[in-house]
Amino acid sequence: MRAGIIGSGLGGLLAAVSLARRGSEVVIFEKLPYAGGRFTNIERSGYQLSTGALHMIPHGEKGPLARMLRTLGISVQIKTSKPEGLFRINGKDYLFDELPELFSMKEKLKLTAALASLKLDRGGKESLREWLEKRINSKLLLQIADSFCGWALSVDSSKVSSGETAAITKNVNKFGGPGVPLGGCGGVTKALVSELERLGGKILYGMEVEKIEIENGRAANIATKEDSYDFDMIISNAGPKATIKLCGEENFPASYVREIKNIEEAAGIKILATCEKAMLGHSGVLFTPQAQRIDGLNEVTNADPSLAPKGRHLLMSHQALDASQNAAKEVKLGIEDLHAIFPDFDRHCKVLAVHVYKSGWPVNRAVSGVRISPESPIKNLYHVGDAVKPKGWMESEGVAAGVELLLGHLQKRKRILLH
């Protein structure tokens, strides 16, 4: 079985190693000169800046990504974040379980009932914001919900359904909070690339796929500027919108094209700062519900000091960005937030870089809650990546769970051997 994979993002690499281990001949076409897409590091003056992800895996060593890496025999140490998260409210940091202290007795009772209902997976299609507003009238609660959704999903609570939030809550309760892979995102990517190469798989760097050629209703060839290569199976990690363009809309049912065109992506802004001392002092997330734009921050050097030069810290903030917002203005508000959260920011820290993630390089190619199958309407053509996240799985966990789903489909159709 010859498998051609378009893109060496996390989804492409996980699929590639999984197939290579099952005996497939795997070739990845990657348009960039490096592997990993939005899940790797770019070194700058001794800092391991990430191309996307904030060097965190949402469920640490217990989630689908860690499980898949173990199954693939890939050794990446993931350090559990401690505490998992704190919420800074009125200048004080609270653990999630301590948040009820901030509410009146009446609000507390309503909150307990609402959380119990979410735990039982009772949410529905209405947005989390609408769902909360119906139950508790509290500005602070909405700010807390927005900062969690903004950090974890890069949208506010009006853009994610209460049903999806319920499934996410269930997974957080079952699999726990985040962890930092040693070496950051690049540690995961490097280990996947080296295992793929050990198994005989290839990555062709600087090779942009220009077309997926469809013959008799099946995906047959991957075409670059120079050549065309035939495969038994084509897996696209370029995202469903780009994949439709590569094949030509005319090859898909109109309803599928409409569905894919309507997918909303999640955009965001990351501000990276170098600090001479630890500003957070822990390896978890600091949620900032009362900031004007920043949803949260982390300081991964408390888990892995090698991500910055000796004695320095890497502080990263994240804020969701709505497509209608002016990115430059939002960055300015984010930097103002950093100064408000840390009044001594200028004394100890310096902004290293500001990254805006949208359009072709977003935070998530599909907002959490969108369901796209890894199977496409075209025979032999499949999707992986963060537009293919099964219910309740955030970000890189969703990417891994999506690849697991694809492998299940392929096994069922006897396209690959049982593992």
Ligand SMILES: Cc1cc2nc3c(=O)[nH]c(=O)nc-3n(C[C@H](O)[C@H](O)[C@H](O)COP(=O)(O)OP(=O)(O)OC[C@H]3O[C@@H](n4cnc5c(N)ncnc54)[C@H](O)[C@@H]3O)c2cc1C
């Ligand atoms: C600011 C930010 C913060 C985030 N924080 C976290 C976090 O802390 N934890 C977490 O788990 N996730 C986080 N994420 C999300 C995570 O980074 C993504 O979900 C994940 O990396 C997406 O992987 P993917 O498989 O979709 O591939 P992508 O990263 O989209 O990679 C696709 C690859 O395909 C290549 N490609 C595309 N088109 C072609 C073509 N025509 N020919 C050849 N190659 C092509 C691209 O160059 C790219 O390398 C964050 C993302 C961002 C942007």
